[in-house]
Amino acid sequence: MRGMRSAAKQTEPSKRSYAMSLRQSVLTLWPYLMAFKGRVLLALLCLVAAKVATLLMPWALKEIVDAVDGQRQQLLMIPVGLVVLYGLLRFAMVFLGEVRDALFGRVTEHAMRQLGLKVFEHLHSLELSFHLDRQTGGISRDIERGTNGLSFLMRFLMFNIVPTLLEILAVAVIFSLLFSPVYALIMLLAVGLYIFFTVFITEWRNAFIRAANQADNTTNSRAVDSLLNYETVKYFNNEQHEARIYDGFLATWEQARLKNRLSLLVLNSGQALLIALAMTALMWLAVTEVVAGTLSIGGLVMLNAYLLQLFMPLNFLGFVYREIRRAVTDLENMLGLLTRKPSIADKADAAELTIAGGAICFQRVSFAYQQGRPVLNDLSFEVSAGQKVAIVGASGAGKSSIARLLYRFYELNAGQILIDGQDISQLTLSSLRRAIAIVPQDTVLFNSSIRDNILYAKPAASAAEVDKAIDMAHLRDFVSRLPEGDQTLVGERGLKVSGGEKQRIAIARAILKGAPILVFDEATSSLDSLAEQAILKAMRDVASQHTSLVIAHRLSTITDADRIVVLQHGRVIEQGTHQQLLAQQGEYARMWQQQAQQKESS
Ligand SMILES: Nc1ncnc2c1ncn2[C@@H]1O[C@H](COP(=O)(O)OP(=O)(O)OP(=O)(O)O)[C@@H](O)[C@H]1O
Ligand SMILES: [Mg+2]
Numbered sequence: 001m002r003g004m005r006s007a008a009k010q011t012e013p014s015k016r017s018y019a020m021s022l023r024q025s026v027l028t029l030w031p032y033l034m035a036f037k038g039r040v041l042l043a044l045l046c047l048v049a050a051k052v053a054t055l056l057m058p059w060a061l062k063e064i065v066d067a068v069d070g071q072r073q074q075l076l077m078i079p080v081g082l083v084v085l086y087g088l089l090r091f092a093m094v095f096l097g098e099v100r101d102a103l104f105g106r107v108t109e110h111a112m113r114q115l116g117l118k119v120f121e122h123l124h125s126l127e128l129s130f131h132l133d134r135q136t137g138g139i140s141r142d143i144e145r146g147t148n149g150l151s152f153l154m155r156f157l158m159f160n161i162v163p164t165l166l167e168i169l170a171v172a173v174i175f176s177l178l179f180s181p182v183y184a185l186i187m188l189l190a191v192g193l194y195i196f197f198t199v200f201i202t203e204w205r206n207a208f209i210r211a212a213n214q215a216d217n218t219t220n221s222r223a224v225d226s227l228l229n230y231e232t233v234k235y236f237n238n239e240q241h242e243a244r245i246y247d248g249f250l251a252t253w254e255q256a257r258l259k260n261r262l263s264l265l266v267l268n269s270g271q272a273l274l275i276a277l278a279m280t281a282l283m284w285l286a287v288t289e290v291v292a293g294t295l296s297i298g299g300l301v302m303l304n305a306y307l308l309q310l311f312m313p314l315n316f317l318g319f320v321y322r323e324i325r326r327a328v329t330d331l332e333n334m335l336g337l338l339t340r341k342p343s344i345a346d347k348a349d350a351a352e353l354t355i356a357g358g359a360i361c362f363q364r365v366s367f368a369y370q371q372g373r374p375v376l377n378d379l380s381f382e383v384s385a386g387q388k389v390a391i392v393g394a395s396g397a398g399k400s401s402i403a404r405l406l407y408r409f410y411e412l413n414a415g416q417i418l419i420d421g422q423d424i425s426q427l428t429l430s431s432l433r434r435a436i437a438i439v440p441q442d443t444v445l446f447n448s449s450i451r452d453n454i455l456y457a458k459p460a461a462s463a464a465e466v467d468k469a470i471d472m473a474h475l476r477d478f479v480s481r482l483p484e485g486d487q488t489l490v491g492e493r494g495l496k497v498s499g500g501e502k503q504r505i506a507i508a509r510a511i512l513k514g515a516p517i518l519v520f521d522e523a524t525s526s527l528d529s530l531a532e533q534a535i536l537k538a539m540r541d542v543a544s545q546h547t548s549l550v551i552a553h554r555l556s557t558i559t560d561a562d563r564i565v566v567l568q569h570g571r572v573i574e575q576g577t578h579q580q581l582l583a584q585q586g587e588y589a590r591m592w593q594q595q596a597q598q599k600e601s602s
Contacts, residue, residue, distance in 0.1 A: 021328050028335065029154055032111035040158075043103040047163055050096035053089045055170055058305035060086040066298030100159065108151040116147050119337055127344040128409040129369070137224035138217050139337070145213075146334025149327035156320050156327075164313045171310050179295075179303065183282060187310070190278030194314060197270055202322050205263040209326060212260045215253035222249050231495075267322075275311050282307060344408060346428045353431040356420040357385025358516040358547035360406065365415035367398075367405060367570075375401050376570040379415070383563075388543050390550045390558035392591070393567030399551045400441050403519045406549070407436055419517070437515035439523040441551075443506035445494025450479065450505060451486035453494070457509040465512060472538045473508035474531060475501070499526035507535065511542055518548040524557060532557065555592050556599075564588065 033040050064082045123131075123139065168191055175184040226233065226242045233242055286303050289295035360383040367376040375398045383389040391399050404410060406417060408424055417424045424432050437457070445453045454466055470476055470486065478501055482488045494502050503526050510518065520539065524532045536557055539548075552558045559578040566574040566581070566588050574586050581588035 021332050022324075024335075025153055025328050025331050026157070028331070029111070029150070029157075032114065033107065033154070036107045036110070039103050039107055043100045043107075043158075046096045046100035046103065047159060050093050050100065051163055051167060051170075053092040053096065054309060055167070055174070057086065057089045057093070058302045058309065060089060061305050062296075062298035062302035064298070065301045066296050069297045101155075104155065104159070108154045111154060112147045112151050115150055115334075116143065119143055119146070119334060122338050122340075122342075125342045125345070126340065127342055128404070129343075130340070135221040135225065137221040141217055141220055142330075142333050142337065145330040149330035149334070152323055152327040153331065156324055160313070160320050161324070167313065168310065171306055174306070175303075179286075179299070183285065183303070186278060186281055186285075187307075190274060190281075191310075191314065194271060194274045197274060198267070198321055201263070201267045201270065202325055205260070205267065205322070206325060206329075208256065208259045208263050209322075210329070212253065212256040213329075215249070215256045219246070219249040219253050222246055271315065275315070279307055279311070344411060344429070347426060349426075350428045351422070351426060353419060353422060353424075353427045353435055355435055355516050358435070359383060359385040359418075359420050360389075360517065360547060360549065361416075361418040361421075362402070363416045363418065365405065365417060366413045367401065367410065368413060369401075369410070374570060376405075379567075379570065379572055381563075381565045381572055381575060383547055383549060385420075385547055386545070387562040388540075388548045388550060388560070390552055390561035390564045391567055392552060392555060392558065392564060392588070395553075397567040398570045399567060400521050403438060403440075403521050403549070403551065406519065407438060408432055435515050436517045436519060437510040437513040438519045439503070439506045439510045439521060441521040441525075443494065443502050445490045445497075445502060445505060447490065447492045447494075449484075449487045449489055450475075450497075453490060453505055454486075454509045454512055457513040461512055469508040469512040472511050472542065473504045474534050474538060475504045475508055478504070500528070500531060503527065504531075504535070507539070516546055518543060518546045519551075520548065521551045522553060523550075525553060555588075555595055566591075 060082055064079050064086065067079045067082065120143075168188075172184040172188055175181075175187060223246060226246065233239060282303065283300075286295060286300045290297065290300050362379055362381050365376055365379045366374065368374045379398075379402075381389070391402060393399055405412065406424070408429060411425065419427075419432070419435065446456065451466060454469060455461060458465070466486075470479060479486045479488075490497050490502075490505075494505070497505070503523060507520075507523055510520075518539075523539070524535055527535060539550075540560070550558055550561065558564060561578070563575055564578060564581055565572055566586075568587065574581055574584060574588055576584065582592060
């Protein structure tokens with residue numbers, strides 16, 4: 001009991017915010033309801049009609065019993081009509097309920113669709129770093145639960161909570177009129193206690209429900225992460241290790257569910273006890289009256305029917321309150337995603353990029369992913385329109401980061417990046433990104449066909465354009481050897497094609513995009529030298545009409561660049577043409593020497 005009280009105290013502040021979240025949720029739902037005014041109104045009419053039929057049923061039952069019991073002469077006549085009426089009422093109750101659900105289902109599903117889409121779009125508008133920090137499995141669960149919560153709230157607030165409260169009041173009035181106010185009082189007292197008890201215990205249980213949800217989320221994320229790393233797990237024979245970690249999460253989940261269930265036992269049995277007590281008291285009263293002759297048998301039957309009818313949805317009310325509580329939390333989680341402002345977004349007065357030749361200029365750029373760990377330091381270099389500039393440097397020097405900054409995946413800490421003299425932070429993201437085609441260092445493909453993956457760059461492209469891109473990326477040979485040609489599926493994240501094939505698909509799709517600025521980040525690192533030479537030639541052909549930035553480890557692939565920028569620890573230490581840099585006898589010359597030696601010895 002002590003534990004219970006302290007737990008309830010802890011949830012005290014959240015109670016107030018819960019009322020606010022409920023209000024917030026209702027406010028969120030309102031526009032969706034209003035979009036379908038006619039349907040909602042019809043559904044409400046069905047609801048009222050069904051309730052009236054429900055309330056008439058026990059009365060019809062009473063009349064039937066009394067007619068039989070009274071042994072009147074017209075015995076056969078009256079009950080036939082009443083029995084038929086009873087059946088009709090029963091049918092109306094169920095049928096109207098179904099019609100109501102069918103009418104309202106469309107409203108809920110449409111709201112789910114709209115909200116689901118809104119969240120999905122919003123997730124895509126959030127910056128890269130958000131996605132690198134979050135676990136995809138967790139997010140998709142949040143969305144799933146949130147949209148389900150939405151549908152639950154809409155259905156149950158409208159069609160369960162409010163109508164049940166109205167029914168209670170109606171039954172109280174009927175009891176007062178047909179029996180005596182004492183009956184109504186006992187019934188109302190029981191219902192009041194019941195609601196109070198349900199709310200109180202549910203508040204207490206909430207912590208357990210949350211813990212179970214949390215455990216469910218982490219378990220799921222872990223399973224997804226582990227399965228995504230299937231190959232890695234095998235490389236290190238770590239199946240047992242993975243299973244142990246997963247089982248650890250499952251154990252937490254099991255514990256959380258256990259507490260959850262035990263507290264549910266407390267709730268359900270308490271509710272059942274309250275109902276049983278109320279029914280006993282009322283039946284006791286009624287039976288004494290029947291014995292005293294002040295109440296007919298039909299009256300007793302009617303009372304019983306009303307109580308059964310009333311407590312049935314009330315029994316449900318406990319469940320509904322719990323679920324609404326949960327639905328509000330789930331919806332809040334999902335809406336929480338929506339309130340997160342994208343940190344990379346168009347400025348209010350963002351301009352469209354106008355491309356003159358695609359000249360790129362990094363001006364004193366400094367950047368760090370995390371504070372205290374600088375990646376780029378006061379970095380400046382230029383790529384004139386139509387030029388090909390190479391960036392070389394050790395692993396981790398910040399080369400790929402340059403490409404990410406150009407694409408504005410992150411904001412700079414200092415300095416500016418200009419394209420044709422326009423500061424990219426002042427441009428619309430879509431105009432900026434339309435102008436740049438990137439072949440990333442690690443290409444991830446969609447789980448669809450080779451052709452679809454290439455078409456992704458430009459869905460409206462003609463077949464001839466795609467074929468040309470396939471030819472230029474030297475994919476033709478590979479594709480024509482496949483039984484299903486370019487319709488071959490590439491597997492999840494493109495794992496069913498080789499690294500070099502994947503790179504060539506990425507090159508083809510960058511070519512198809514046809515952007516004025518091209519960025520190749522180690523685009524040929526997985527290719528053999530023959531294929532590499534062929535691709536380099538193709539890249540040269542493409543690049544001749546474009547501005548291009550080429551990041552490379554193998555210096556032999558970039559000797560023809562108009563300029564080579566040598567990066568070390570996020571600074572430019574040398575730049576010039578291949579010949580100039582060799583003549584300088586600096587870092588580049590040293591790297592060149594080293595790679596030449598390696599080539600000879602291999
Ligand atoms: N999202 C991130 N958050 C924090 N640090 C990061 C992130 N991405 C990269 N880094 C760090 O920034 C530094 C530069 O990374 P970058 O990917 O630009 O290197 P790189 O020059 O392309 O190296 P490589 O030749 O190996 O591809 C590295 O030390 C890396 O660990
Ligand atoms: Mg890199």
